Amino acid sequence: MSALWSLCAGLLLLLLWVRHRGLEAVLVHHRWVFVCLFLLPLSILFDVYYQLRAWAVRRLHSAPRLHAQRVRHIQGQVREWKNEGSRRYMCTGRPGWLTVSLRVGKYKKVHKNIMINLMDVLEVDSERQVVRVEPLVTMGQLTAYLNPMGWTIPVVPELDDLTVGGLIMGTGIESSSHIYGLFQHTCVAYELVLADGSLVRCTPTENSDLFYAVPWSCGTLGFLVAAEIKMIPAKKYVKIHYKPVRGLQNICEKFTEESKKKENNFVEGLVYSLDEAVIMTGVLTDEAEQSKINRIGNYYKPWFFKHVEKYLKADRTGIEYIPSRHYYHRHTRSIFWELQDIIPFGNNPVFRYLFGWMVPPKISLLKLTQGEAIRKLYEQHHVVQDMLVPMKSLEKSIQTFHVDLNVYPLWLCPFILPNNPGMVHPKGNETELYVDIGAYGEPKRKQFEARASMRQMEKFVRSVHGFQMLYADCYMTREEFWDMFDGSLYHKLREQMNCKDAFPEVYDKICKAARH
Secondary structure (H helix, E strand, O other), X not given: OHHHHHHHXXXXXXXXXXXXXOHHHHHHHOHHHHHHHHHHHHHHHHHHHHHHHHHXXXXXXXXXXXXXXXXXXHHHHHHHHHHOOOOOOEEEOOOHHHOOOXXXXXXXHOOEEEOXXXXXXXXXXXXXXXXXXXXXXXXXXXXXXXXXXXXXXOOOOOOOOOEHHHHHHOOOOOOOHHHHOOHHHHEEEEEEEOOOOOEEEEOOOOOHHHHHHOOOOOOOOOEEEEEEEEOEEOOOEEEEEEEEEEOHHHHHHHHHHHHOOOOOOEEEEEEEEOOEEEEEEEEEEOOOOHHHEOOOOOOOOOOHHHXXXXXXXXXXOEEEEEEHHHHXXXXXXXXXXXXXXXXXXXXXXXXHHHHXXXXXXXXXXXXXXXXXXXXXXXXXXXXXXXXXXXXXXXXXXXXXXXXXXXXXXXXXXXXXXXXXXXXOOOOOOOOEEEEEEEEEEOOOOOOOOHHHHHHHHHHHHHHOOOEEOOOOOEOOOHHHHHHHOOOHHHHHHHHHOOOOOOOOOHHHHHEOOOOO
């Protein structure tokens, strides 16, 4: 009884403090209070619901049976839109706050919302080494499904909540991309409902123009209803080698050298300052030295980027064996390093042991509850960007990030970019090695101004024939956007498939200059 009275007294004091400071001030300056008391428990409930649903679907084996019925329902909604006179654009009915992108998509309020409730793994074909999935299947869900069968996918983008549809219509990358390319390059087929309500399957040999135009199109060519993704055999562990490197030139040379080695199954770099980094290489294995196994995904473990930093501070190399699924989602618990700005004490051992099992809060719930004040604060004083640049421009790119943003750590992830048709390909006629530079956090540059600084960054990325990931805020004009991306195939298909009256152009959907 005394414990209950203590709890009530504590809640009363909290409410009085919130009333004194003002709710908006608390949400902006002490967001951890709201996150810890409300969003973490809500996130647990979300996870429990989706895990129970996935278990029920697998037990009842209902997904393949109901998939065709659900697709027909989507086709019916599109035909209904046509019968109504096609007066407004269409978009998916999934609420904008449910997406991992931090961008606020206001277009959903004025467009025709097509409900797409497709979130199941449909088929695992071991002979073809292909898994067929619906677009709302998440990376956490897919690896949990495949790993017990002895399979995984070649590119497992980092965060648990990233969906197959988002990674295809946008893009996705992981530390294995120096071998396999971007997420889209591991897909062998897409199934889409088009603007006329028809269902089409496309592959590199069947409806190939559509197959190559879909990635990066952000849902402006049709509604994705299924995808087929390559599988590779899974192994128990990833043997990780940590190597601290100092000096920007040395960092770039070592990172480039390791990225070119195909014997490395994984390559990743964390840059902690302009001249300090840790470069990690990994190899899949079924054998491990028991004393060197690090189950980094356990809730009480240090955040991965903090764990890696210890090798830099100690100035020593190291080898560990990380269970494969823990490795694939190694940055999930700390949302890379974003969570340190939301829960400043989140990596404290006491917090990890008592509450780490509840971390991280769902990004979708953070978006839903952020409010206009926090959104504007983040927009002006926070950066979440991934820029894809040729590896040969890495040193110049890091210097530009330092001058224009001064955000650390920076995430380095290499990938091969084949010369395929579509919006994103190398300047020349051959496959080229690129690198994703991820900047997430509060810029330390004096007089940082979001629009001016990001436009300067975008200009630099265009100058080296690089690309900006489209989940983030984009400040380019229409002409600058289509200077960065190759729109020839995309515009040709929008004309052929009568998309212009059905879907907005990708620029109008994602760029700040076009959104209202």
